[in-house]
Amino acid sequence: MSFLKIENVIKQFGALQVIKGVSIEAKKGEFIVFVGPSGCGKSTLLRMIAGLEETTSGVIAIDGEDLTHADPAQRHVAMVFQSYALFPHMSVYDNIAFGMQINKVAKPEIKARVEEAARILQIEPLLQRKPRQLSGGQRQRAAIGRAIVRKPKIFLFDEPLSNLDAELRTQMRVEIAKLHQEIGATMIYVTHDQIEAMTLADRIVVLRGGLVEQVGSPSELYDHPGNLFVAGFIGSPRMTFLPARVTQASDGGISVNCANFANPETVIDGPFARLPRPGDEVTLGLRPETLRINPEQPMLRVKVDITENLGGSTLIHARTEDGHPLVMSSADRLAIGSGDTLPLSFSAVPHVFDKDGNNVR
Numbered sequence: 001m002s003f004l005k006i007e008n009v010i011k012q013f014g015a016l017q018v019i020k021g022v023s024i025e026a027k028k029g030e031f032i033v034f035v036g037p038s039g040c041g042k043s044t045l046l047r048m049i050a051g052l053e054e055t056t057s058g059v060i061a062i063d064g065e066d067l068t069h070a071d072p073a074q075r076h077v078a079m080v081f082q083s084y085a086l087f088p089h090m091s092v093y094d095n096i097a098f099g100m101q102i103n104k105v106a107k108p109e110i111k112a113r114v115e116e117a118a119r120i121l122q123i124e125p126l127l128q129r130k131p132r133q134l135s136g137g138q139r140q141r142a143a144i145g146r147a148i149v150r151k152p153k154i155f156l157f158d159e160p161l162s163n164l165d166a167e168l169r170t171q172m173r174v175e176i177a178k179l180h181q182e183i184g185a186t187m188i189y190v191t192h193d194q195i196e197a198m199t200l201a202d203r204i205v206v207l208r209g210g211l212v213e214q215v216g217s218p219s220e221l222y223d224h225p226g227n228l229f230v231a232g233f234i235g236s237p238r239m240t241f242l243p244a245r246v247t248q249a250s251d252g253g254i255s256v257n258c259a260n261f262a263n264p265e266t267v268i269d270g271p272f273a274r275l276p277r278p279g280d281e282v283t284l285g286l287r288p289e290t291l292r293i294n295p296e297q298p299m300l301r302v303k304v305d306i307t308e309n310l311g312g313s314t315l316i317h318a319r320t321e322d323g324h325p326l327v328m329s330s331a332d333r334l335a336i337g338s339g340d341t342l343p344l345s346f347s348a349v350p351h352v353f354d355k356d357g358n359n360v361r
Contacts, residue, residue, distance in 0.1 A: 002061075003028035003186055004049070004154060009058030011044055011210075018044055020210040021058070026188065026203075028063075031180050033189045035197040036207035036233070042190045043158055045207070049188060050079050050156050063153055078147035079156040082163060084139045086131040093127040096145040110149075117145040120182055121175070137168045144179070157189040161196065173199055194234055198222070206230050228357040231285050237315060237327040239285045239351070246280045254352070258284060260300045260320040269349055274360045276352065282360075285351035288315070288329035291344050298343030302326050307336050318342065 002025035011019035019041050026032045034042040047053040049060060051072035060068045067075050086095050093114055094101075100110045118124045121141040131139055140160055147155055157176070161169045177200055180187055191197055197204045198218045206213040206221065206229075214226040218234075225231035231239045244258035244266075253269040254276055268284075276282055302318035316328040316336060328344065336342070352360050 002026060003030070003063055004032075004188070005059070005061040006045075006049070007059040007061075009045070009048065009060060010056045011041075011048060011053060012056045018210050019048070019056075022207075022210070022212055024205055024212065024215065026186060028186055029184045031187045031189065031200060031202045032205060033191060033197040033201035033203075034205050034207060035191055035194055036213075038192060040207040041210040042192075042207050046079075046156055046158055046188060046190045049075075049154070050077055051075050052079075076153040077156055078150045078152035078154075079158065080140075080143050080147050080160050082159045084131070084143045084163075086139060086142060088131050091128050091130060092123065092134070092142045092145075095131070095142055096127075096149055099146065099150060113149040113151075114145070117148040120148065120179060121145050135168070136164045137172055140164070140172060141175070144176075148179075148183070153186065155185055155187045157187065159190055159192070161191075161193075169196075176200060195236055198234070204234075206233060224359070224361075225285075225351065226359055228283060228285075228353050231351060231353070231359070235287065237288045237329060239287055240291075240324070240326045241353075242284045242286070242320065242324055244282050244284050246276045246278055246282055249275055249278055251275070256282065256284070256352075258300075259322055260324065262298055262300060266299070268352060270361075272352070272360050274354070274358075276354060276360055281355050283353040283357075285353060286326075286346055287348065288327045290346045290348040291326075291328040292347055293330075293334075293342055294345035295343045297345055299345040300343075302328075302342050302344060304336055304338055304340045304342060306338055307334065309333065316342070 004026040006022060006024040009019055009022045036042050044053060048055050055068050059066060096114045096117060097110045118127055121144060123141050126138055161172050173196060189200060201218055203215060203217055204221055205215050208229055214221060214230045221230060221234045242258055242260055244256040246254050247257050248255040251270060253267055255265045255267050257264050302320055305317045308315040314330045314334045318326050320326055354360050
């Protein structure tokens with residue numbers, strides 16, 4: 001049985017429908033990430049689970065109990081906000097303990113819970129400091145500690161790392177992953193950063209315009225994106241898209257004509273879930289790491305706009321002969337400059353999307 005069940009949930013603000021019939025399930029102990037562009041409804045959906053937004057219709061159940069219209073305090077969830085929301089005049093200890101103090105939990109139990117949370121988060125030396133004496137990462141740990149001591153059934157994270165600099169974001173990603181491993185709780189995490197989604201999630205829910213585009217493990221979404229939106233959103237740098245037309249089709253594969261390819265009849269092996277027909281307009285998707293410099297057997301030629309030396313790898317931003325942008329990722333340090341022409345091939349079978357944007361492989 002699903003530990004969290006969201007069934008055909010709708011949220012309206014007046015005449016504006018922002019969540020449009022979303023259904024999601026999560027197992028106990030699973031780490032689920034809601035990801036999508038700004039305005040897709042991911043934070044609204046999280047707040048509906050927490051009870052901070054009323055559900056217009058549909059069902060939200062936790063551990064088999066229908067809590068669709070229950071008060072936040074009755075839902076057995078704890079939320080970690082983007083803004084930390086710490087009381088500036090209180091110590092870290094009192095910030096973490098505050099909820100238990102309000103609920104008149106016995107002092108020895110409060111002390112034991114706070115110390116256990118501090119141990120998990122490695123903030124024992126910080127318990128007597130005030131929030132102004134902490135770094136951004138330490139403040140976020142304190143906010144997470146306040147959630148841990150509540151012993152919730154589900155942790156809810158609303159873009160908790162967006163206020164941190166790049167180095168701290170990476171560090172806190174690791175800390176949150178360790179936290180999930182140690183306490184084994186169900187976690188629902190909202191972010192617009194697909195790197196956070198890929199590195200943290202057991203399963204990712206990709207949202208767009210209040211609808212679920214695709215649900216799957218990070219590898220499933222990366223290797224088998226259901227449509228152009230997911231293909232372009234999951235993966236950094238993003239996938240390159242090139243238009244083409246199907247010239248031949250059979251169970252074994254298709255032949256396509258792409259204006260950018262050296263060979264006018266390029267064969268793409270099957271199998272295909274939905275076999276395109278000759279004459280169909282399709283879009284080919286190429287991951288940056290599958291592109292290779294290959295002067296002996298070039299598939300296409302591109303003109304370099306700019307290169308980015310990342311130390312251990314190089315990103316090449318280029319354009320095809322008819323102006324389509326393309327990004328290639330190489331594990332080598334390449335001596336390539338703006339304006340250079342590169343002969344490229346690809347080491348993996350391209351993704352194929354039909355005229356409606358759906359992946360047909």
